[in-house]
Amino acid sequence: MTTHFSKSIKSTLLALSWMAVFSCKPGDFGTTNINPNASETPVTAGLLTNVINQSARGFTITATEPDLYVQYIANSQYPEASLYSTVNADFGGYYSGPLYDLQNIINYNTNTATKASVASYGSNNNQIAIARILKAYFFQVVTDRWGDVPYSEALKGFPTPKYDTQQAIYADLFKELKEASAQFDGGTTVQGDILFGGDATKWKKFANSLRMVLALRLSKVDPTTGKSEFASALADAAGSIATNSDNAAFTYLNNVTFRSPWAAAYDGRDDFGVSDVFVNALQSTSDPRLPSLVAKISSGKYLGIPYGLKRDLLISWTGQNPQYSHPGSPIVQADSKGYILSAAQLLLSRAEAAQRGWTSENATTLYNSAIRASFEQWGVYDATSYAAYIASSGVSLASGNALQKIGTQKWIALYPNGYEAWAEWRRTGYPALTPTPYAVNVSKQIPRRYGYPTSEQTLNKANYDAAVARLSGGDTHDARVWWDTK
Template sequence: MKINIKKATFLWVITATIGLSSCKKLVDINDDPTRLKDPDASLVLPAAQGRIGFTMGSDIHRYTSLWVQQFAAQGGGAAQPTQYDKYAVGESDINNTWAATFAGTLSDLQKVIQKTETTSPKYSGVAKILRAYVYQTHVDAFGDLPFTEANNFESNLKPKFDSSSSIYDGLISLIDAGIADTKKASALSPTTDDLFYGGDMDKWERFGNALKLRLYIHYFSTNGTAADATKAKAGIDAILAANKLLRNNADNFQMKFLTSANQTNPIHQFEGSRPNQFFPSKTLVDLMNAKGDSRRNSFLTLLSGAYVGATNGIGDVTISTNFSRMNTYIRGRLSGTAYGGEAPIRMLTFAEQNQILAEYFARTNGGANLVTADTYYRAGITASFSAAIEFSDATEAAAVTSGLATYLASTNGTVAVGNAIQKIIEEKFVANFGVAIEPWTDWRRTGFPALTPVTPATAIPRILPYSFNERSYNPNTPARPSVFTKTVFWDK
């Protein structure tokens, strides 16, 4: 599968299928036996996938990456990111994300399931796994959500909100159902209209299992119960026994982009349109500096020979551009002074999967599995270093790669009794640079990395507000006292 074919499909679908749920058939394909007789599912799937990629690189990424201090805002008080950086994200700020997700992505995926579950279940399997991913990220961001009554627009415009814990249970079942569908005989199967894996059902199964790992590891938290740990252990042990997980970076769940105008990575697009508002945070940069992390070469640009991060929470009054910026890992290949913008939006990677398993083994059996934890920890580091050079030139790639052996040989490259969880989560924090929500989730459930609230706040947000439009029109929307209220079940 060549990526240009996939992206051509994606770009045409995004342009042609706005409001697809009410569209008539766009082309006559009745005589093409390789396509669905009703073309909607083969068009809706890539439209939903493309929307997922853009959503996870847009507002929801900016809010959560600022709060967890992977990024910091600059540009003065009139710049929106400086307000977000000071935790001023309001209900109206959420309207677009909420609508894109519930009226757009989740609704479209549900239509794919309804159209294909009986005759072409490989489509419905992919859609079920994707619905589980979207819900996982949004439950972690918002807490309770419409789930069992969601997307029934013909009969229920005011769905109830299900508890975050019950949704998690439902997501495990949804993923299992999706994986089962991918293994069934199917009249038609996704090919170029699958923008993530090109119709490779084996990769969808592997991603589905990796997504279950992510769900289960969230049960391990600072205030988690013994019952939570038992539930998570049983789930992870079953996944490990099945031995069907991401194998390498080629299995990463990520959305790739093109270098053409308006077809690039949304983080890159934001940097291009607002070039002095979104910088790598001092928290992230100082952590990498302290470890002599050679991934800085592709993650960050140099400023007068040094890597310098911006301080969170002061960009509205202390305005400067004297900071390192995002480099090729986030923005794609560099040609002269221009970035290509083709770097992917990463959503769940092989590096993260390894750190999830490192954390799991560090937490279980009273520390007796620390050697196994260390093996996964080092594998996660190696995978991250490898991914870091995908868009590097030869000089930059050599600078990153040459530091791997030194990094692994140092105290940074191994976990030990007493600091294992901190080291694993800090490593995951770096490896997930550019990943929406998950670094914030890790901080909320573990307390790592150590963060200081921006002045004058005394705490860091634990939850996003609900959409103003949803609260206005759906009386079932729960009260949301403040963004500082612990709401998600694993954060209580």
């Protein structure tokens, strides 16, 4: 894995060099602008490597603010974000970064002038299929953060792209994922794929799994469509992520450049600890995952930071408690894994769908299998402790409150993927999280979305105004995205 990753990073640098050459017009200055040592062929393998690397960082699965919203972590020094001070956030990095690279992969493999040359990095259809699946994944993250966003006119050179409704975006994401899965042609394996090694079967499982995640997002706003799309993905012959061997998990490298962002967060700084909310939830059910997910302090105890304290109270608490629990060793190691989609998450999604009557599967069987998959993912599975855990009244579906327990288990299983956990919490309301009493936003509630980039108010005003007009409550983080109905 390390060798493959390193080669792919080098390819990324070659791709960037090629793009710089391509942006010039050699004919203007004879051969002056031609570098005889630079590649004249786009290195799509490098672009793909770069995108997958970005998917495992702040763009999707490692960002502290949503981890604060779902109360996985708490601030130790500067509590502004956990008091909900952030309103607007910039989505430009998604469009100029991973989405731009993915569109270029599609363009290079489609354009008659380049498709033959880039086929050396994998068949054209296979490269396009992977790029379309990843585009759908990134657009899902973007629309779930902001709601209506540029989509149909994005990445096409429009200086002021319109904002598509989230409903329309979701409809197209379902289409894209289905068509992309069907596009794999059995040709040459795609290079630069540091997630699945070019394995088309695993990419199809990833696409079907993402379809299930998207389908469940519609559980409140459009359950009819949600049920249909979920059943379609579940019935697909390629299958979905159901065992840890199929996890979409990114392995970081034990070096400064490509280490886990969680390892980097504690390199010379100590701004966050695990929240008391998360620690207490695991302790209340004697959860065997606790030692892997949360580190003990030197006394041998777990001590979470009280969630949502304002600065004076926080400084007072940390002054009295200079040690507090950090995320566990499997998370903060430089070469740990970042989970994009896991078996535990998908099995819990299937359990919820079954509980809602969307499928004929057995909710309890899937729920218990999900917990086992999570235990195995974090290296804590033991038959005796597992049996005791799933039989306990606070966990067993037999004791009632099935949807609440499924939602709570998904919250635990997703840790520390704050973006996905935040989306699931907004949709289901589980677990029941209490906002900080020191909130500075108008509603005093946990944010429901990010406000649009402030630059859009001038650079893309007409389309921005149209999107804001569709928001109940305006462009605030208290407004709700389409699927997040009350």
